[in-house]
Amino acid sequence: MQNFVEQFTLNFIDDNRYQYILQGFVNTLIITFLAALLGIALGFLVAIIRSGHDKTGHMKIPNFICQVYLTVVRGTPTMIQLLIIYYVIFASVNVSKIFAAVVAFGLNSGAYVAEIVRSGIMSVDEGQSEAGRSLGLNYRQTMQFIIMPQAFKNVLPALGNEFIVLLKETSISGYIGLTDLTHGGDIIRGITFSPFMPLIAVALIYLLLVTGLSWCVGRLERRLRVSER
């Protein structure tokens, strides 16, 4: 027990080392949140373009761009994307590491969100769309008021999962020298040479975050399920 207290003091209290974890925690939250927003925006846009193209045959060029985007993002490791965005694309402009990370993770997540949302759109029965169009609603109105709300509800569990993955994936931010939660814990380990405490602390915080996120998604799911009772 004495050993535990000693270790705890050494890793977190001495020299205010907990600050590394705190700062990392805040950075991880910021990156995840903003990247998720970017991912949602991009993902919905791409999904709408792709399913619109599949259905009407219009938007050939945007669809092609989306295809390239999906192929590249899903075909390369996230870490490489992060490194390329920070060290190559933003090499000559002075941007913050957080900004680069948000762009990298947002672009990455967008590709996965896009395919999730597209599967949601396809899961809505064709008759729903036909009924909307038969009333004189145009394609956009039918998508907006009838298809997307149902698609969103259908893919909510998968989307929740994607954001859990995103949250954990930000743990590679250390590769561009950004102090995220993982990197913060690792800095402490580097100073104290005792791996147990900082790593377990970091793991526990991730676990808590993911549990909280799952809980929120679950609540939203239950709220949206009203129409099925």
Place this chain on the structure above:
Amino acid sequence: MSGKVLLETKDLYKEFDGNQVLRGISTQICQGEVVAIIGPSGCGKSTFLRSLNLLETPTAGSVVFEGKEITAPGVDVNKIRQKIGMVFQQFNLFANLSIQENITLAPVKLGLMSKEQADKRALDLLERVGLPDKANAYPSMLSGGQKQRIAIARALAMNPDVMLFDEPTSALDPEMVGEVLELMRELAKDGMTMVVVTHEMGFAREVASRVMFINEGVICEENEPQEFFGNPRNQRLQDFLSKVL
């Protein structure tokens, strides 16, 4: 036959991947008519019906609605569809919306009615289809017959000039067929122009002003119901009737 020509098809062809489903259908539907379309499955009767509001785009030929060729390029088909109600075999109520919202969505979003007007109209229509207490229910809570009556109310909310019915009772449990047919019978009595693809020979005989037999993508025979059922001339129709009656 009464009134002016409301809907007309001229030499309508439809092909799906090399499969000729419609092979030249020409007919006229006049105001106030109730046309029942019967025929074996896969004969093209649903495709024909769906061509009338361009849910299917004909490969060749034209559809004329209220004197306007709606198959011509540049026609705003959404505008046309506002005047052509459609009722589907699978009801297709919007699963994410309440019954009232199902009925009011299109009139409000298309700017035809204010929210208040549409709500009032919805309640009137719910009264008319005998489901006034279902305004706040969701589609999944209703029986098939109730869903189909709501679907009819939803189409009526647009004040259509003609209603298309695509096998409206085929997905219903037998005991629910009656309530839907009864409602359609009332609509017909009120003078609604209707085109009904159906397997309900009784309905076709009693309510329709004209019955049309489609086989292999062409109209083989059409006549007023008494003559159609009592004295069928086409060989294929005679076979068909002998099997279903």
